[in-house]
Amino acid sequence: MYRKRVAATLACGLAVAGFGAISPANAAEAAPAAGNVRMWEDPDFTGSQYVDATPANCPDGCDIDGWDGDNEISSVRNETACTIRLYADDNFAGRSVDLAANTNYSNLEQVGFDNDAESFQFVC
Template sequence: MGSEKIASMKRRIKSGAAMAGVAVIAGLGLTAGSAQAETEGDAEILAGGCASGYVCGWENSGYGGDKWVNWRVGGVGSTYEIDWWNGDNEISSISNESNKMLRLYANDGATGAYFCLGPGVDIRNLSDLEPDRNDWIESIRVVSAC
């Protein structure tokens, strides 16, 4: 391959990367600072993924840092325990990409105080909730209603 072709390919790659960066920045501006339910797909765009049928939880707000929860949601009554060495009391943003209602609990074994997360709801910053739910979740249970 000639040096002109290589230079042309590099320009196209740089141009494509720049356009992708503009698209990501534009998307970030649409949802910044909101604890309300976000538009469908925000968590996928911002964090690089929470697959359909899963609930995902990240250590940082804005779907950043390590993804400590990546659970394929089961049927009503199924429970997910967040490992104490791997994300327990460290979740700062969450995405429910399932069609299930979830209760997010303060204690292991789906016990203690909880709040509900509806199907398809993404929360960018759990500290914006009232009361503050940042670094609070220890277990998750699928429920029929909240």
């Protein structure tokens, strides 16, 4: 009985050691965690959420949907390491405003851009 338990403990220890040996390689390959940018219709991150994007799925900029989002965005959570450049018009045209990385904007009125954004780009 006792001998069996010792053997099981040893086997477990070996398994842990093996896992420890390969995990640093895995960590090196893993991409750095990228956050999302999310945009809402109303202030304080309420109302319909019209945008949920990452720099990876929006490398050349993204359109805000013409029906569900254009000229409606009032709050933005930027949890990415990139600046978000909001444009007043489609196709990254018109006046623009930069939203800082890792910053939340509960009311775009404060940056003079309430209900105006129609497209945006990540500036990384």
